[in-house]
Amino acid sequence: MGFRLPPVNTLRLFEAAARLGSFKLAADEIHITPSAISHGIQTLENWLGTELFHRGPRGLTLTPAGEAYAPEVQAALSILATATERLPGRRATGALSVSSAPTFANRWLLPRLSRFTELYPDIRVTIDTSRHYVDFPTAGIDLAIRRGTAPKSGESWTQLVPEMVVPVCSPSLRQSISVDDEVELLGHAPLIHVTTVREDWRSWFEARGIAPPSNERAIRVDTIQLAAEGAMRGLGIAMGRKPLIDEYLVQGSLLEIAGPAIPADTSYWLVGTQLAFDRPETRLFRAWILQELRNGVRPLAPTTAAVPRPKITPQRLGIAR
Incomplete structure (x- = not known):
């Protein structure tokens, strides 16, 4: 006796939308459009003969039928995924x-x-x-x-x-400041801070046992990449993070200063x-x-x-x- 199943791909779309509570988030996860998610779930609802979602101005909510169906579908898909992963002798062609x-x-x-x-x-x-x-x-x-x-x-x-951290700047910035002591150099250029990471300049100064510059000028950005790019453009000195800056150092677009690099917690x-x-x-x-x-x-x-x-x-x- 064959299994009476709805289109299997629509079950995957329904599971993602039910778990995430959004057609858009489900589309982002599966890498298709929200419209494709909506059409797929409409196909599933037509096949089942019942609505699975309330589509209202305040967003997406499961109907009672959808709430009952979602955990069963998730469990079934999980069993299929697990069985596929455990299949012996499968070649690396997927x-x-x-x-x-x-x-x-x-x-x-x-x-x-x-x-x-x-x-x-x-x-x-x-x-x-x-x-x-x-x-x-x-x-x-x-x-x-x-x-x-x-x-x-x-x-x-x-x-x-493991991450290693070390201050970095552009060759042009280093040449423009006639200071031999590279720790002292930190007080002669803006320090570029990343606001979204725990270990930044304060942690580095504490780890090295060095007092921060009393007249610190600062530039604040929200990503590690922007800090590195700002340093390459000569805007200031960034806290470089290896291995992310390794290519910049090899290319010579960034220089280590006040090294050597020290281990980070991350x-x-x-x-x-x-x-x-x-x-x-x-x-x-x-x-x-x-x-x-x-x-x-x-x-x-x-x-x-x-x-x-x-x-x-x-x-x-x-x-x-």
Whole structure:
């Protein structure tokens, strides 16, 4: 006896919209348009013969039928996802979706990703830099790269690289200030502060046992990337964060001052369920990214080179932290 099922893809759309309470957020997660979500759920409602959502001026709410249906659909999809992950002998020919801290994606991951796609051309990679919480495995994300102080319970955490911090500035700014003592130099140029991170200038001064400049001039930005770009433009001195600034240092667009770099409390971590790490795609990605980090800074392919386009779907790549 065959199963009497509605169109299975509409169940995925319904589960995401019910969990997130929004067609737009569901569309962002699945990487389709809100209109496609709405049409898919309308198809499901027509098939079921009942409404699943109240669509009102104040937003989206589940009907009693929708409230009863949502946990059952989520459980069923979770069983299917788990069964697929556990399938023995499956080759690494599927999709790999990685949610990444945006600055890490921009400054480190994306410039190197062509090396992964050249090694494994049959793996289709999606990079998602939105800040929404990743609910494994139903969110459609296989792995997440996060900046944090320590692993959290519930998932498997692999430390990728600890952050190291050191003041940095442009060569032109350094040449413009005739001060030999680089710690003293900090009092002769604006310090660029990042308002959204815990470890910034105050933590660095405390760790080095140095008093902040009494006449400090400051520029405040809300992202690590903007701080680095401001320093490269000669606006002031930023707190550089390795490995994100490694390429800038190698290229000479930034210089370390008042070094050496000191360890921060934070690291970048690769996060996923233990089941996810059993997939061939995720095993290969974890091994690759750890090897890249062990190799340190290597020449990157020119961004203007005529090379084959890899199978990558960047989503919402920005300069937010």
